[in-house]
Amino acid sequence: MSAIRSLIAGILLAASTPALAGEPLRDCPLAVAPLGLEAPLSDVLMHPQGRAALESVAADLVSGFTRNFGGGDLPPGFANILTPGSLLEVRSDGSSLRPALAAKLAALPITDAFTAARCARYDHDRPALPPADGRPQVLVFEKINGFRDSPSVDAARARLTAIATARGWQIVFTDRGGVMNAEDLARFAVVVWNNVSGDALTVPQRAAFRAYIEHGGGYAGIHGSGGDPRWFWDWYVDTLIGARFTGHPGRPQFQTAKVRVADTAAGFSGGEWPLLEEWYSFDRNPVDGGAVAVATVDEKDYQQIGYRGESLSMGYHPIAWRKTVGQGRAFYTAIGHRPENYDEPHAAALLAEGIAWAMGSKGTKLHD
DSSP, rough: HHHHHHHHHHHHHHHHSSOOSSSSHHHHHHHHOOOOOOSSSHEEEEEEETTHHHHHHHHHHHHTTTTTTTTTTTOOGGGOOOOHHHHHHHHHHHHHHHHHHHHHHTSSOOOOHHHHHTTTSSOOOOOOOOOOOSEEEEEEEEOOOOOOOHHHHHHHHHHHHHHHHTTOOOEEEEGGGGOOOOHTTTOOOEEEEEEEOOOOOHHHHHHHHHHHHTOEEEEEEGGGGGGGGGOOHHHIIIIIIIIIIOOOOOOSSSSSEEEEEOOOOOOOOOEEEEEEEEEOESSGGGGHHHHHEEEEEOOSSOOOOTTSOOOOOOOOOOEEEEEEETTEEEEEOOOOGGGGGGGSSHHHHHHHHHHHHHHHGGGGGGGO
């Protein structure tokens, strides 16, 4: 119990003591958490003894892996959204290796230098926002610490800009986590997460964003913002989005299927259309958790087979949905891997209408 109390005390201290300018951050969510099977793989690989601990259990476990493989020397990197446990899942001897690896990782010391290193991919940078000009305010958040698919991010940004112009919104883009504070968030009717992958917010930033949503703010998530294989913020994925990504087809990755708008009662255009896309599957039907399916995809039109041959079938398969979270509104669409789909008229309309719904009454013009 004393060890648990010490851990909690360390977390609270880290969360309540923001770094001064130029000092390392120490208030990221896992700052002083022990390493284990469900820690970010990047954290294990950056630990001075981490790779040796992994290789002592299985010499080839991380063969060819680097701290931020898929992202160069700095974030983003795919290792930020994988865990040692996820590496074991694809091995025939994975189950037998789990106890030994868990013990090895738990024994690694969590030093102050290691805390600073694992928190370095977060930031306290509060961006200089342009003055509000009286139009409804939209913030687009683009801090990506995991997998960055630049063509998708860029195409979404262009579409969001066009939507804002057409609908008379003022739109602001930032990739700085420091924008997640009560004062800055208060001006925005909705925060759009543009293909955000990887844990991005410090403990105080998480608290500010959650409070913003629960007290009436809006959230709209696009594709990769709900597509990480591992999550380190349960509230975001289980409550705000309401379902966890389980995979997408790999045989082939992109397939054409029919999308049908199932919700025309909240400002969404009806109809159905074919779309070539990377179809996400999830661990649960978000409707069972209180969401409303805005659009569904017809599984009869494509092969729901993952890269390892696993079935990804959900049966009834929402691909975009909306829900209330406290007094706030959340909309998520899994459409958006292919850059071309941001210009597809039906998909573009779905995105615009979802953002407008998430804005609620705050989407009306403040003054002429």
